[in-house]
Every structure is written in C-alpha cells, then in structure tokens.
Amino acid sequence: MLTVRTIAELSAQIQKYKFSGLTIGFVPTMGYLHAGHISLVQAAKKQCAVTIVSIFVNPKQFGPGEDFSRYPRDLEHDTALLTKAGADILFVPSAEEIYTPAVRELKADTQLANIACGLARPGHFDGVVTVVARLFDLVQPDKAFFGQKDYQQLKIIQKMTEAENYPVEIIGCPLVREPDGLAMSSRNKYLTPKQRQIAPVLYRALTAAAKALQSGKNLTDARQFALNILENTPEIKIDYLEFLDRKNLTGLTEYIPNGTVILVAVYLGSTRLIDNLEA
C-alpha cells in the first residue's frame, strides 16, 4: 500500500489509474480504524480494481465543544490494518490542503439534515458534505463506500451526490457490531470499562422495538419498549429515539414492514453514541 500525503502525489496515481481504465473504489474515514471500516475496504476491493482509503479528521464537521482535538488517532495501527486488508492507497491529507480558499462550502439537504443527529449537531452535516465533495473531486472514484452505522449521513451523502451530479455510485454497507451488539465506533475508545459494559443497551433497546413491531405492536408501544430499556439505565441520557421511513427519513404515522428504520442517540457520560436498526 502506498501512503500519500499531498494532492500532487494522489493526483499522479489517479491519473495513472484513469489512463489504464481501472475502476476506483473510495472509502473516506476519520481513522482509528476498526472492523467496521475494514468491511468497507473489503466491499471496495470486491467491486473495484483499485481501493483508495482516506484518513482525515475533518474539523468542519465538529461543533464548538465537540471532540475534534481529542478524537482518537493511530496512523501506525491504521496503516497496518489497511495493508493487511489490501488497500492500494492511503490518502492522509492536511487540513491546509483540503481547505484551500477556493473550496466550495456545501449545504446538506435541509429536510434530511434537520432531524435526528442534525438537531444536536448544527452544521455537522454541512461539514460532512463539504469534505466528501472535496474528496470526490480529488479521488474521482467510480464507487464510494459508506457504512449504515451513520444512517442519516449515508442518506445525506446520497442526496448530495445526486444534487451535485457526481458520477459516483454510493454503496451503503451493513453496520458491523461487537459480539455483544455494540455498534463498532472509533468513539467507543472513550468509554470506561463500566460504560463499555452498559453500552450494548442501545442494541437491546433497538431489537426490542423491532421485534415488537414485527410481532404486530404499534409504533407507540414499540417505542415504549425501547424507552423502558433505555430509561432503566440511569447512566444514559437519551438524545433522540426516532422511528422513520427508510426511504426519506420522514416521520411515520404507522409501521411500514421492511420500510422502517429506528435511529437512536444517547449520551453515556460525555460520550455520544448512535445506533440504528431496520425493522
């Protein structure tokens, strides 16, 4: 695997690939990689001739008081994981190279962004679409791979890609969990051993709600099942619990079998955890 740090080095490689007619798969990340990220690399390798991974902790998607400066970083470990997974290029740009004065600031789709995570993190999704568009301009991928772990983000990126007419196919990949159900996340590193034991309660609450819906309970009852589980955990503060239409993330008046997604965000101590489950 080749690690490149500048746009000039990256562009030289991209030109070679394009000249040879090779398809490019792209996996944007913020690093501190785990098996969830690696599953995206594996999907890219299956579907594309060349796999490019970026690691960039994007300052524009962190609000004031959020964890930008302490976001976990371990480039050596990330490089080892990506080499083993068979990525071709690791792009690790500086903020100066990504955010030149000419870079376009994009706005996330208002309807998709003004719910769920967008309410607790104003401006977050604008930062996400801005950096993803910038990276698409540089990497020029045929396909880009994103995790369903960030369900709302995936929808917003799909929308941005269409709106901006990027010739990039967005591939959503399944959420990867720890054996006890906790969604893998770089931020799990923040959890104390006690919090780590508590954290799978999110998945338990989601599965209880999904099972309730699938066995004929209505939205109100299913929501109450999940709330009971979460509210019985005093260490947890609920940010939101939403039952939405999978297609466009609008609110539901009744359960749509195989068309519903349950999104949840909580604070466990000062760590914000998100999870979701299709139902």
Ligand code: AMP
């Ligand atoms: P991040 O480094 O957190 O910005 O994530 C980079 C990409 O990896 C995003 O597309 C995430 O949705 C995806 N990702 C993160 N965690 C997981 C997970 N547990 N399962 C699947 N994809 C994930």
